[in-house]
Amino acid sequence: MAPARLRTHQAHGARVYDYILGGKDNYDVDREVGDASLRAWPALSTHMREARTFMHRSARYLAAEKGMRQFLDIGTGIPTSPNLHEVVQEIAPETRVVYCDNDPIVLSHARALMKGSREGRTSYLEADMRDPEKILNSRELLETLDLTQPTALTVISVVHFILDEDEALRVVKRLVDVLPSGSWVALTIATDEFAPEALAKVAQNYADHGEPLKWRTKAEAERFFDGLELEEPGVVQMHKWRRDPAEIAHIADSDIAMYGAVARKP
Template identity: 65%
Template structure:
């Protein structure tokens, strides 16, 4: 499988800024230039990671979800989703999806399940939800007749067309059975528009997409779902750990986050 290291890739930029080693020159260049124009980017990305941990733990511990579909998992960074939910319920089952060959190369780390549970990996593109849902790995690991926790964490901004982004998310949500949940973080420039315009332009100049959306646009992804408290908020304000309350500046966070239940 071809590994295009001549252009930046969102997952590898994310990996670089969080201190990972699975990145290349264009990823590091895009990351450094972005940090120069918006130094809060590292804080923002760390907050995105911890949102995923809190949302996953909430779904496993408080909602009883035992099946998860994580589309756009990114390069493995402990604790991964299965480690979070299997710490709550060892029998949890997780299917990861990503289109980056670097993630595929590390997929073994994503499949180190507990004995009681199971994990699997699909090399697929979120723009083709039909192929993801038809993949044998998904059908062998998840029961589509039982509630599933769908995770789209820091992914929708890589689809610039608003209608396509909605179609992709809603296609998967519509397939899920009642009682399922949808957790997502959605990029916005509502709180720091000037530096984030520069970040967007830098991503574009390195060949990567980036689309900011307003709160009203973010809400569209959750239409028809019952939002869990506190609703759609900046992601660091969604059920924060007490030790983090008041320690993150709103201007340093460029994503909304929410969890919705399918009735």
């Protein structure tokens, strides 16, 4: 794969995430960002593991409790088992999943993502969520999902890479708008409200290596759910969303830099 497409001279959020979680699909620049960020905020690894746990928990909830049998996952990241399709197809083997990411490395792992159940189907498309029309008009999506039927949209650990507030709200709204009534959205939004000094250093470190990101307040996070019906407990730090209180007690609020919520489209 051409190095230019991989942007090996710049960090990429998915590859930094892969490095922090012990993966091997990353480059020197990603490891530099990861190491410097861990020095600034040692909780980064805890935070990233909790982001993945939120994805598992929310997807399982939507499949088991809300009967979702179609998922559109934006910002998939480098595959790490269990992937979303493994979680939901364990509950309902007929479930269909479309993955979307803008990192060419993820495309190279697409075969792993597409090894779903025989009854269901998984597919992968390379696209940037800033171009929702490309996603919505893609062959991969149109041949896998029926958007006249309720669908779960999962957007985990990705909107903080869209710096402009209006653009971030626009692209999420566009993806939600095409979904029929009875669909669901699981979304996380990065925040620095619980460890501002350390996270200012993390953000500067990412920006210095070509991958700027944006923290948002709780009020700004709640705007992404305008027009939707929030499921209890609403917009909360992601480790607190429908989690065993005994497990929450072992995680400090200052170790989590992301809000999470699940909402229904009326």
